[in-house]
Amino acid sequence: MKGLRPEDYLEPTCIFCKPEDEKHSPVDLHRCISRLDEYLSRNDYAAAERHLDYWRQEAVAGRDWRGQLSIENERMGLFRKMGKRERAMEAVETAEALIGRAGLEDTVTAATTWLNIGTVYKNFNEPGTALPYYERARGIYEKALPPEDGRLGGLYNNMALVLVDLGRFAEARGLYEKALVIMEPQPNGALELAITELNLANLAEAEQGLLEAETEIEARLDRARALLDRPELPRNGYYAFVCEKCAPTFSYYGRFADAAELQEIARKLYAGN
Numbered sequence: 027m028k029g030l031r032p033e034d035y036l037e038p039t040c041i042f043c044k045p046e047d048e049k050h051s052p053v054d055l056h057r058c059i060s061r062l063d064e065y066l067s068r069n070d071y072a073a074a075e076r077h078l079d080y081w082r083q084e085a086v087a088g089r090d091w092r093g094q095l096s097i098e099n100e101r102m103g104l105f106r107k108m109g110k111r112e113r114a115m116e117a118v119e120t121a122e123a124l125i126g127r128a129g130l131e132d133t134v135t136a137a138t139t140w141l142n143i144g145t146v147y148k149n150f151n152e153p154g155t156a157l158p159y160y161e162r163a164r165g166i167y168e169k170a171l172p173p174e175d176g177r178l179g180g181l182y183n184n185m186a187l188v189l190v191d192l193g194r195f196a197e198a199r200g201l202y203e204k205a206l207v208i209m210e211p212q213p214n215g216a217l218e219l220a221i222t223e224l225n226l227a228n229l230a231e232a233e234q235g236l237l238e239a240e241t242e243i244e245a246r247l248d249r250a251r252a253l254l255d256r257p258e259l260p261r262n263g264y265y266a267f268v269c270e271k272c273a274p275t276f277s278y279y280g281r282f283a284d285a286a287e288l289q290e291i292a293r294k295l296y297a298g299n
Contacts, residue, residue: 051088053081055096062100067263069296071108078104095124095139102142106149114146137166138177145184153191160185176215179208183222186229195233202226214260217268220253224275243279251276251284266295 058081065074078101085094098121105114121139130136144159164185167178182201189198202222209218227246230239250272259265270292277285 050090052090053085053088053093053097055093058097059100063263067266067296068298069263069266071104074104075108091124091128095121095135098124099139099142102146106146111150114150118143118146132166134166134170137163137170140166141177141181141184144188148184148188148191153188156188157185157192160188174208174211176208176212176218179205179212179218182208183218183225187225190225190229190232195229198229199226199233202229216253216256216259217265220250220272221268223247223250223253224272227275227279247276247279247281247284251281254288261291261295263295266292269295 058077062074062077065071065077078097082094082097082101085091085097098117101117102114102121105111105117121143125131125136125139140159140163144156144163147153147156147159160181163181167175167181171178182205186198186201186205189195189201202225205222206219209215209222212218223246227239227243227250230242230246233239234242236243254269254272269288273285273288273292276282276288
């Protein structure tokens with residue numbers, strides 16, 4: 027999930043209130059997100075859910091709509107990972123309402139939210155619904171962000187997944203290739219590169235068939251594993267998440283030893299070993 031940066035949600039004045047009605051109590055988003063990251067690093071989704079529910083209530087009680095929008099974005103990502111469609115859609119609806127109420131539709135804040143909403147719909151097997159959200163995000167990101175910004179790489183990766191589902195393979199490949207270029211120089215970008223390589227392996231199979239794409243698939247699996255093994259990558263909760271995310275693809279293509287090693291790495295990191 028792509029969380030909002032401070033500059034995405036901080037404004038000089040309340041964007042939701044009239045000047046005479048600006049009394050509100052902002053939540054401590056740094057504290058909220060820091061503790062959330064701790065729960066996620068241990069794969070403790072239940073605690074993360076309770077944590078976000080608490081901070082959402084605090085934001086609503088304090089009429090901190092900016093803070094609530096950031097929290098709703100985090101809730102989308104968490105409930106998507108947990109497979110809780112109803113709760114994820116509740117967060118989607120609330121975030122859309124907050125953006126509309128504030129008139130933020132053409133901002134980077136909105137684009138990040140559209141990206142997260144699209145990813146929710148993709149996760150729950152609704153690619154046709156997801157694509158317009160990605161397109162809205164792309165229209166804003168490509169105008170507002172420098173071409174090397176990592177947020178564009180994340181958008182292209184996610185949008186390409188939907189295009190593959192819709193059978194638009196050439197467009198998907200073009201976006202994956204853009205993502206590779208953008209993510210290469212990013213800090214710890216090897217993790218995102220590994221995910222993209224595996225996505226390209228899946229694309230090759232979908233486009234050409236398993237036998238015809240075998241050579242490309244094996245080459246991309248090799249590159250992905252080499253990227254994950256880079257010694258400079260911090261072995262933290264996000265590394266564990268990526269290993270866990272990549273393991274099923276290795277298993278699907280018969281690389282069972284790779285899959286087992288990645289799952290074991292994730293297990294140990296989540297356990298704090």
